[in-house]
Amino acid sequence: MSKTILVVDDDPHIGDVIGFALEKAGMQVHYAHDGQQALQKFQHTSPDLIVLDINMPEMDGLEVCREIRKTSNLPIVFLSSRDDEIDRILGLELGGDDYVTKPFSPRELVARINAILKRTQLKNLDSMTPSDALSIGKLNIFPSQHRANWGNNDITLTATEFAILLLLAQRPVQVFSRDHIMQKAYDSNVYVSDRTIDSHIRHIRQKFTDIGCESIIETVHGVGYKLASCK
Incomplete structure (x- = not known):
């Protein structure tokens, strides 16, 4: 069954690049361009995983993760333009499953997502x-x-x-x-x-x-x- 991925990034170009790679891998993709929209799409699309940019205006990815973790253990892969150790540690300790630094290889990102989805696949x-x-x-x-x-x-x-x-x-x-x-x-x-x-x-x-x-x-x-x- 095709997996549904919610891609959250305020840069439409990056969102399109990620979406293209995921769709090529046989996944369905929904998009959000800010934190509030991400929370709305999370509620309405029931994704299997979220690719979540950290550095967004108004509500950043870390705050979005905090809100989601109040009700869901859905896998989250963080994206960031910064490779600061504090951001990486904070993202993982908030409940992120992985952390990818921009610029990134779309193929590697898809591999990381597939690895996480494989681990979350429940048996009957x-x-x-x-x-x-x-x-x-x-x-x-x-x-x-x-x-x-x-x-x-x-x-x-x-x-x-x-x-x-x-x-x-x-x-x-x-x-x-x-x-x-x-x-x-x-x-x-x-x-x-x-x-x-x-x-x-x-x-x-x-x-x-x-x-x-x-x-x-x-x-x-x-x-x-x-x-x-x-x-």
């Missing part, structure tokens, strides 16, 4: 079996439902955060390097920086801390990350 819940659930201590993960909880508390995770947590939980005693996490959480033809992985890890930790889990992911200095004891 009717086919879910008990073995589908993964439980370690108080941590419970349900891959078919794209759902995780700690005790009785559900955790809202983005697609990338969920993919990282599931990877660590599938081999709870293994230490994963950042490179390994990149390869598993993203398609092999998509490059992300170490700082991007660190930001996702930090965001996962904060979400679990907020519901009383003091440690969900351990840092093994000089090596990478592993799942904590989950007691």
